[in-house]
Amino acid sequence: MSGNITFTIIKPDAVSKNYTEAIFEKIEKAGFEVLKRKDVCLTKELAENFYEIHKGQPFFAGLVEFMTSGPIVVAALKKGNAVEDFRATIGKTNPLEAAEGTIRKVYGEMVSRNAIHGSDSDENAQREIRFFFTPEEVEF
Numbered sequence: 001m002s003g004n005i006t007f008t009i010i011k012p013d014a015v016s017k018n019y020t021e022a023i024f025e026k027i028e029k030a031g032f033e034v035l036k037r038k039d040v041c042l043t044k045e046l047a048e049n050f051y052e053i054h055k056g057q058p059f060f061a062g063l064v065e066f067m068t069s070g071p072i073v074v075a076a077l078k079k080g081n082a083v084e085d086f087r088a089t090i091g092k093t094n095p096l097e098a099a100e101g102t103i104r105k106v107y108g109e110m111v112s113r114n115a116i117h118g119s120d121s122d123e124n125a126q127r128e129i130r131f132f133f134t135p136e137e138v139e140f
């Protein structure tokens, strides 16, 4: 059975264009409760750890550079079937292929600047929440 918590990052492209509040409005309209959010600046080392699964991909260095190029906003979200539902809400990785009305379609530019991240499994949602929040911050 799938869990009711997922994790998101508003990426530097969206934050620098002041899309953050509009994106959170869209997230809440889609039925998600924002349990906790905070502003973060990733170091190169943290970004490399967060995306370690993509180490070796041709886009890895660019991804790390992009994710460290400015502030991000991270958040834990709650809704039934959270992971799957949130990935439907944000749309496909490439904004050019994302469905109309999805967050990446509306706010993303291209695959390397796609505005938002959403966890791809319950296990990764927990890992990513622990990566960014202290245990005290996520006593939901």
Ligand SMILES: Nc1ncnc2c1ncn2[C@@H]1O[C@H](COP(=O)(O)OP(=O)(O)OP(=O)(O)O)[C@@H](O)[C@H]1O
Pocket: 059, 063, 092, 093, 111, 112, 113, 114, 116, 117, 118, 119, 120
């Ligand atoms: N071919 C690519 N070129 C450039 N960047 C890419 C490419 N594929 C993926 N990325 C970047 O790496 C991130 C992680 O890729 P992944 O395949 O995990 O996609 P995702 O699960 O949809 O995205 P995210 O993990 O950010 O929610 C993408 O969000 C995107 O920013």
